[in-house]
Each structure stands twice: as structure tokens, then as C-alpha cells.
Amino acid sequence: MHTTSAVPTRAAAAALDDADPLACFRARFTGTDDEGPDRVLYLDGNSLGRMPRDTPAALARVAEQEWAQGLVGSWSGWVEHATRIGDALAAGVLGARPGEVMISDTTSVDLYKLLVAAADARPGRDVLVCCADDFPTDRYVVAGVAAQRGMQVREVPAHIDEGLDTGVLSAALDERVAVLVLSQVAYRSGALVDVAAVTALAREAGALVVWDLSHAAGAVVADLGASGADLAVGCTYKHLNGGPGAPAFLYVRRELQEQLRQPIWGWFGAADQFEMGPVYDPAPGIERFAVGTPPVLAMAAVEVGVALVAEAGIERVQAKGRALTDLLVALADAWLAEHGVALASPRDATRRGAHVSLAHPHAWQLTQALIARGVVPDFRTPDRLRLGPAPLYTRFVDVWDAMERLRDVLATGAHESFPAERTRVT
Amino acid sequence: MHTTSAVPTRAAAAALDDADPLACFRARFTGTDDEGPDRVLYLDGNSLGRMPRDTPAALARVAEQEWAQGLVGSWSGWVEHATRIGDALAAGVLGARPGEVMISDTTSVDLYKLLVAAADARPGRDVLVCCADDFPTDRYVVAGVAAQRGMQVREVPAHIDEGLDTGVLSAALDERVAVLVLSQVAYRSGALVDVAAVTALAREAGALVVWDLSHAAGAVVADLGASGADLAVGCTYKHLNGGPGAPAFLYVRRELQEQLRQPIWGWFGAADQFEMGPVYDPAPGIERFAVGTPPVLAMAAVEVGVALVAEAGIERVQAKGRALTDLLVALADAWLAEHGVALASPRDATRRGAHVSLAHPHAWQLTQALIARGVVPDFRTPDRLRLGPAPLYTRFVDVWDAMERLRDVLATGAHESFPAERTRVT
DSSP: OOSSSOOOOHHHHHHHHHTOTTGGGGGGBTTOOOOSTTOOEEOBTTTSOOOBTTHHHHHHIIIIIIITTTGGGGHHHHTTHHHHHHHHHIIIIIOOOTTSEEEOSOHHHHHHHHHHHHHHTSTTOOEEEEETTSOHHHHHHHHHHHHHHTOEEEEEOOBTTTBOOHHHHHHHOOTTEEEEEEESBOTTTOBBOOHHHHHHHHHHTTOEEEEEOTTTBTTBOOOHHHHTOOEEEEOSSSTTOOOTTOOOEEEEOHHHHTTOOOSOOOGGGBTTTTTOOSSOOBOSSGGGGOOSOOOHHHHHHHHHHHHHHHHHOHHHHHHHHHHHHHHHHHHIIIIIGGGTOEEOSOSSGGGBOSOEEEEOTTHHHHHHHHHHTTEEOEEETTTEEEEBOOTTTOOHHHHHHHHHHHHHHHHHTGGGGSOSSOOOOO | OOSSSOOOOHHHHHHHHHTOTTGGGGGGBTTOOOOSTTOOEEOBTTTSOOOBTTHHHHHHIIIIIIITTTGGGGHHHHTTHHHHHHHHHIIIIIOOOTTSEEEOSOHHHHHHHHHHHHHHTSTTOOEEEEETTSOHHHHHHHHHHHHHHTOEEEEEOOBTTTBOOHHHHHHHOOTTEEEEEEESBOTTTOBBOOHHHHHHHHHHTTOEEEEEOTTTBTTBOOOHHHHTOOEEEEOSSSTTOOOTTOOOEEEEOHHHHTTOOOSOOOGGGBTTTTTOOSSOOBOSSGGGGOOSOOOHHHHHHHHHHHHHHHHHOHHHHHHHHHHHHHHHHHHIIIIIGGGTOEEOSOSSGGGBOSOEEEEOTTHHHHHHHHHHTTEEOEEETTTEEEEBOOTTTOOHHHHHHHHHHHHHHHHHTGGGGSOSSOOOOO
16 A cells, blocks of 8 residues: 555545545444544553443442442442453453453553462473563563573563564574563564464464463453463553443463462452452452452453444454554555654555554654644654554544644644653653 | 449440540441431441542542643642642651651552562571461462462461460561561551560561551551551551552651662663653652652542541540440440350450451351341351441440441341352451
């Protein structure tokens, strides 16, 4: 699309919207009413998804009916929420079976739990592998577990524009490796990893993989069951639209559950936590990976977000994400390359998730200039402008208009009036 | 009060309400409008506190304004919420200094983090001490950390009716002990431990103490600063009324923060998490004990609950809790002893928190019979009826009426028609 094809027109983008089977989902989110030319173009759903319109009512129901009126008696229902939502996520989004997914803690804490459990299941192996370009929490949690256990960390590089080289990865997976931690979709480049292929590589080497699906869940097909994945964690506040700091999910393949024990022995992971017995006896299924009291209010918002993705269908979501980012890449090639903007994501849509990064030496200033013009991207060190057109609520014309505003910023040099020195960014 | 004094009358209870300086706080909670004789008498605020009337608006504000409208830009404010609410809790409830408390994770996860950090700070010591009658998560987390590190667990007994014997505890704290985990208020008996005295004992033995304030915070004075406490965790959904599964808090004495590292190296514990650098460098202050993305929606509810306790004043809350449970104990002595009910909590009000346990062989049936009559207690294995008249919204007449209903159940044998075999309870 980037070489010889004509530059897509706004009318062509509008035609894509007219043909979009997911177009109806846009109205299910707040902040999507404004159709004017100055409207905010939100391209950061990969960081914090928009709020579904049903979410406030769900929160109010849990607070004002279940909590305020039902009081402690509501626990008879609440105690199942983490696995009920997990099952919905498994069936509708992740391609997993009932009893393999639950909502729990944060992505970082879940990663720690599964990583320690996996390392314990590979005694005598002293190496943990992660990707040098993976999200900080993944690399940091791996480093922390390695430090705690006297293990070594082996970092594999990633081509920032094309993703992980499986040849390099394969060479890193030797008989010393206990666990590999890897994101299905890379947080900066959006590069998509083949879960089945990497799982097979690791299994051949005798290692387990803990997948981080944070930038993948709700954006691309994970198909955990078919891919043979053993362990995964992920975030619900990005493409699952569960709200700021929403609780995370974890996945453990059914056949592996009884073999694994996680290290934080909280009462909700016990076989019968209300028996309150003298000895911790882990629950038989996925609930053994739970720790403390589940976050009931926050889970109500997660449930709404998960249901929307499931209703839309993850295959359709992925297809639209590819088409949206294809348009973005085509416009970047046509309009921005001459201003020194380079694509820092896989050019092949089948090899990326639902976000794209553009590299530019003044990416920080571009970020500020875009925000001033009503386009919300995010900045990622050192020189990346990250654009995530969330498929459920972003239109092709939104991408077109956002890219036009970016072209205008670059053409006029409007970004040069913004400070080059970075302040704390989120 | 239990021996020679006259049985308190309902008029005497009403007079206590008339003189109650906290009476005005009752209207600040939902479910308190009904004044009829058949109203629900909620005596389980020590398990799940009632919902403050301001909570739904706080949730709606965060969802509909900050999230839906502010989108990812709201993180510039949200990033401070965990420590801002922590500071309010420190100043208004816990007697700690700014920068010593933050909202984070669950009680179980926070306990794990601080316990591992504390054990690391006492190298060469191989024993963890906890109380045999402490809440399951405390005992289980201690057991899990001991198993992970090859340490031994030493459990000290507690007199269920009078609390911990400091002589016994002192004998258990020898030079092998790295860390003691202990609840300030025992979850079953309500026995109150002297934080300053136990902290001094442990310090003399060279051990650290991780306090669990779950049943204490918002019910009794903790005064962490004055007592010399080093480390604490606690729950916000009981007497802090933060909602079901609300996130927990942790406390680390300022002077100790730089010496400790917790084991779960998540990005929110890093010195500059948005720099996303190659190496985990823990944040300089209390934030090094954070892990993943903070639960913004859930914290909004916590903030409302914390503010209410701070406004009421924890000394006044504690005084009312003693008076309420004094009334409860007096009525139990006068009315229930003849039916085989025995007090299973300290008789001295200065030695207990804001809840009381009554022992009876048919406690499970009594629990069901009370719920059928609109009294909400909870049951604790094997034979305890636990009654927590939360000081902020429970009146003296509520305690009187609840005890009268319990007396009637026992006198008529109404509980005998309920199943003796326990089902799963919450």
C-alpha cells in the first residue's frame, strides 16, 4: 500500500466507514457524539480505552443495589464474579475454555505470580528470558524474580519495526531456560508475535512461556487454546475498556493448573476460604491463582468492556484494526515521510496489533502539538509517536483527519514552539 | 458492667444515642432511613462497611468526567491518588506522617510485599512468627513466604477471649526471628494488641513487625508514628467503608523506606515509570512499594470512606465502639448467658476493637435465624457469632434491638429449625 497506490482520499475513508460492520459500536462509547471538524480524535485506546456508555449504570447498580442494599449478603454472588467475567473473556475474546481465565490483581502482580509458579515448575533451570524491547513491567518483574531466586536474565532483542526474530529467540531458548516472558503485541512497535510458533519453540526447549496480552487482548485474536499457550496475563483497561487501573486477568491452561502453585498464599486462593482452616490448601482450579478479596466495584466496569468486545467479535475487531492501521501507514508514507517521519512498526498488517508507532526526532514536541490540536496520541521514549485507533470506536475518517492534522503540524513547524525537554508523561 | 449493674433498658440506650457526638454521621450512610421496628440491624460493618451516601457521586465523577471526558490525560492527576489518599489516611486515621502510607493492591499482596522486604532486611534469621488465631490470609501468606524461602513458621497461641499473652510472645521472639506478622485487632475475638509494646519487644529481639490493621483501621486508634511501628497493611472495605474488595493500604515508616525493597518489581514502583528505562530503579519514597497501575475507580470510593472517618475523628470513633460493645456485652451477660452463650472477646473494653464474638454450640444456626429476623451478624468457625456495631452508623438502640431479637431466638428455640450443617458462608 505504501509504494505505488494512490493516496487514500477522505471520501475513500468515509466509504470504508460506510462498509464497516462494527460502525454501530461507536455509539456504545461516550465521547463519540461530536462529529464536527474540531472534535477530539482519540488515538490512545491502546493506553486507556474509552468508557462504554453502559459502564456508569453497571457501577451504580453494584454500588447502590448490591453494596448499599445487599450489604455483606451480596458476597454470595460476588464471590463468583472474577471467574464469571474470566469465563466471558475466555469464550468471547481469548479463545480459552471455561475455568481457565479469571480477573485478579494487576498485570504486574499476576505476571509475578505466574512467573514464580512457572519457574518453580522447572527446577534446575536458572535462566529467565524476556525481550529487551518489552514493556517495562515485564522486564522489571523478570529481573525482580531473577534477583530473588538467584537466576539469570537473558534478554533477546527485537527489531523495532518487524518484531521478534524467531531465529534469535530459538537460539536463546536452551536447556538452562525455565521461563520466557513475552508480549503477544509489543507495546511500542505493535509487532505481533505468533503465539503458537513461539509456544512450540519453548516447549521443545522444555521452557514455559508466560504471555503478556496487555496490548493484544481485545485488539487481536489470541486463540490461547488452539495455540497451545500455557500461561498468560493481561490488562483490561486498554482494548477491553475496563477503566483506569482496572484489574487484570490471568490464564492458566486447564491441564497445568494442578501442577502449579503461585507464591502469594492469600485466603481467596484457598480451597475453602471461609473455612479459615489452619493450613493453606490451594483451590482445585483457576481460583488457586487468586490472592485477596476481589475488586467488586472495579470488576463491574470490566464486565461491560469485555461484553462489548465479545459482542463485536474479536476476528472482526482484528480485521478492522488492520484496516485502520493500513490507512494510517498509507497516509504516513504519503504525507509524513518527507518530514522525516519513519514507520517504526511492521508494515505487514498481519504482523501487527491495533497500534502503530512513528519515529521522529521531535516526537515529544509533535505529541504536544497534536494534543493542542485535539489529537490524542501518546509518546514513547525516546522518539516514538504511538497511535492506536481502537477498532470499536475509531472511524476511518478519524484516522484520516488525525493524520491530516499531523501533516499540518509538520508542514507548518507548529511543534517547534513546544518545549523539547520532556516533562513527566503518562 | 457484667456482674452487678442493672440490665440496660432501651430508654438508657436511647439516651446514649441522644448524647452521642457521632450521631450525625449515621445519615451520611445509605440504608439508615428506616426507623421502624422491623428494620435491618446491620452488625457486620467489620466485614463490609455500609456505603457512604457520597460514594455514588464520587464514582460517577471519576467515570463520567475524569475517564469519559478527560481520557488518558486524566492520568496527570490520577498518578497521585494512591499517595494522596494514603496521606489522608495517615493523617486522619492512622497517626502516620505524609509519605508513609499509600493505597495499593490487596491486603494479602501488600502483606506479601512487606513481609518479603522485611525478611530480606534480616538476613541470617530463619523464623517467621505469626499468631495461630490470626486471620487466614496472614497465616497463609506467612506460610507461603516461609515455604518459598526455606524458613520456619512459629505460631504463638492467643487466648481467644483475652487476646495475645505478651509473655508467650516475648518467649517466641528469639534471635532466629526475622519478622512477626500480627493483627492489631484480632478478627474473631476483637482482642486489641498494644502496638507500641509489641513493637518494642520485637525490636529488642532484632525482629521487624508487619502489622495487619484490617480490623483496626477506622475502628481504633493505631497511632503508628507514636507507637514506633515500622510496617503495616490493612483493609479499606471494613471500618473505612471503601466498598467490596476495595484496594488495601500499606504503611512503611519513613526512616525504613530506603532500606527496603519489595519483591514485585512493577513499573509503578520504579523511580520514573514513564521513562521506561532498561533497569528497575525503585522510587525513592513510599511509591517503591507500589507495583502495577493503581485502581482509579475503586480508589474514588476509598477516598470517600477515609474522609468520613477522618472527619469523625478516630478517638471519638474508638470511644463509641467501646461503648457500643460494652452495651452488647452487658446485654449478652444479662440475657444470653442462661442460654449457653459465652463471651469470646475481652471483657475489658480497652482491650478490644469495635466487634465482639459470642460463642455458642449452635452459632451457625443462630446466624441464620438472626438473618431471617433482619439482624446481620457473621459466623466464624467453629462456634462464633461475630457482632460488629460500626460506630459511624450504628446506634445504641440498634444494638439493644439486635440483642433483643437474639434473646428471642434463643428463648423460643427458633434457630433449631435452621440447618445445622454449614453451607459455604461469606
